[in-house]
Amino acid sequence: MVPRFISRLSGKLLILTIIFVLVAEAVIFIPSVASFRKNWLSERAMSAGHLAIALVEAPETFSRKMLADAFMRDTGISVVRTETMGRTELVLGTPPSNPDIKVVDLRAEQTGWQIGAALLAFSEKDGYLRVLAKPPSDEFESLEYLVPRRALQQAIEKYCHNILRLSILIAIMTGLLLYAVLSFLIVRPVKCLADDIEEFRENPEAPIKHKRTEDRKDEIGDLSRSFSDMQESVQSSFEQQKRLADLGLAVSKINHDLRNVLTSAQLVSDRLAMDKDERIRKMGERLVRSVNRGVRIAEGVLEYGSDKTEDVTPEVIHLARLVDEAAWDTLQAYPAVSYDVEIDDAINATADLDFTYRIFQNLIRNAAQAMKETQAPRIRLKVGSDQNFIRVMVSDNGPGLPLKVRETLFTPFMSSGGRGRTGLGLSIAKELAQAQGGDLALVSSDETGTVFEVSVQTN
The missing domain is CATH 1.10.287 (Helix Hairpins)
Known part of the structure; x- marks a missing residue:
């Protein structure tokens, strides 16, 4: 099972930070190994050059032999040669017999070749590297030395181990530091928010x-x-x-x-x-x-x-008679409002009788209430039809609906204003129309009046 700490966001953040730092270290690791190899060989070339100058000037004494032995022990170099005016001189050591020698010319190495050589150093076999380098002074024209491949390989391995330990330490320290900062800035607030959401989910009314x-x-x-x-x-x-x-x-x-x-x-x-x-x-x-x-x-x-x-109970209804009855019944409370029903007596519709009556009753009542301040208020009910629906236009000559009211026209309890108005009439009318396969929609509304369209199914 995955430990609880690792499964949480904070644990994942710490692990990912360590991984990313190690990946970044790995990207720069190979170039750094190549640079270490070059520096290791160059430092020995410089030391060999200084030794050659010292040995040329020093007489054949016991101290000279001690100096040479100490140099060979400290650097691992077994042979040093110099070249002056076309003449090669063996300064230190004795060349091995039948050696496995690989030539490395530090004077002409390119960066890409150095990286490849650094990688190959891990698989080097026994033998020697013959290193050609520029001497540290003008006293010699060229300088070369022999060093065991194993010495370079061991030095690179030691360097890699040190880099690995340092990289792990840096990754852990960076991860912990980043973890602490992000935990304070992100993880803790998110956890508190998650706890509040969970508590709210369990008891949303608290x-x-x-x-x-x-x-x-x-x-x-x-x-x-x-x-x-x-x-x-x-x-x-x-x-x-x-x-x-x-x-x-x-x-x-x-x-x-x-x-x-x-x-x-x-x-x-x-x-x-x-x-x-x-x-x-x-x-x-x-x-x-x-x-x-x-x-x-x-x-x-x-x-x-x-x-x-x-339940919706569809039946064949005489549309003109139903609309006239709804208008007459509703407008008894509004004697100043007149109405015209322009519907052919031959038109029948298939709809719920009571539902359709209530639709027109709500529309006519709303129109009458909106025209309280209108001179000669009048409601007109005119029919049109297509293949599937009969469309009745209910229009008035009132002041029109405000733009804000139109946005929530069919929303329950969103009244256009006025004492005693609940904001349910148009909402109920639209639901009744849709319940029987029709619809109710606002066609237009301006200072000349408002027009609604009621669609009911044809016979």
Whole structure:
């Protein structure tokens, strides 16, 4: 199993930092080995040159032999030769018999060749390197020396071990330092934010505990502020839902009692519909239909509260008669408003009778309320059709809708203003239209009036 520390963001950050530092060290490692090899050979060439000058001037004494032995022991060089005016002189040592010699000319080596030679040094076999170098003074024209390949290989291996230990130490120190800084700047704030999100997920209605970060201008600050805004928005939604739930319970209770009242009114309207006086009978018939719609709406609210949906009952309806009835019933409360129904009597539609009535009732009531300050207010209902839908244009000559109201026109509880207006009429009308396969849309609205389009399916 992966240790818990490594599986967390902070552990991964530390491990990745160490790996990246080691990779960076590896990139510069090979050139540094090539540079070390060149310096190692060049330093011995300079030492050999100085020794050659000293031995040429020194007499054949015991101290000269001691100097040569100490030099060979310290540098690993076994043979030193110099060349002056075309004459080669053996300054130190005795050339080995039948040696495996590889020539290295420091005077002409290129960087790329040095890197390749440094890599090959790890696989060098026994033998010698014959190193040609420029002498440290003008006393000699050229200088060369023999050094065992194994000596160079051991020096490079020791250098690599030191570099490896130093690289690991640098990687760990850099990783720990970066880990500490990023833990303070990123990991800790993110962990606190994650804990707050988890706590909010478990109990979103609890009081807000997350401290909004205003002083940070980076992504962590943006995330903290966004989370705070989201908390406030969600809790506001919960509060609104709770209020709506309480409102729904109250409405259900009211509708339960209202249904009983409407039942009594229904009995009275039935008797009026059977009256011998034709005028009273027609008014009674209208009253019966209105009361029946009220009963159905009340029952629909109660069914909605018990997770039941109000069924759509499509039937063939006489559109002109239905629209005229909805306009006449609605505008009884607005006697100053006149209306024209320009719908052919032969046009029938397939729709839910009560749904369609309520759609036009809401539209006509909204238009009448909007024209309270209009001179000679008038509503016009005109029909058009295509292959699949009958489209009824409901227009008025009111002042039009403000631009701000149009943006939330069909959003529940977003009223255009006015006392006693809930902002539900158009929302309900659109839902009723869509429930039976049609739609409700705003066509235009300006200072000359407003036009809505209701589409219902053709017969």
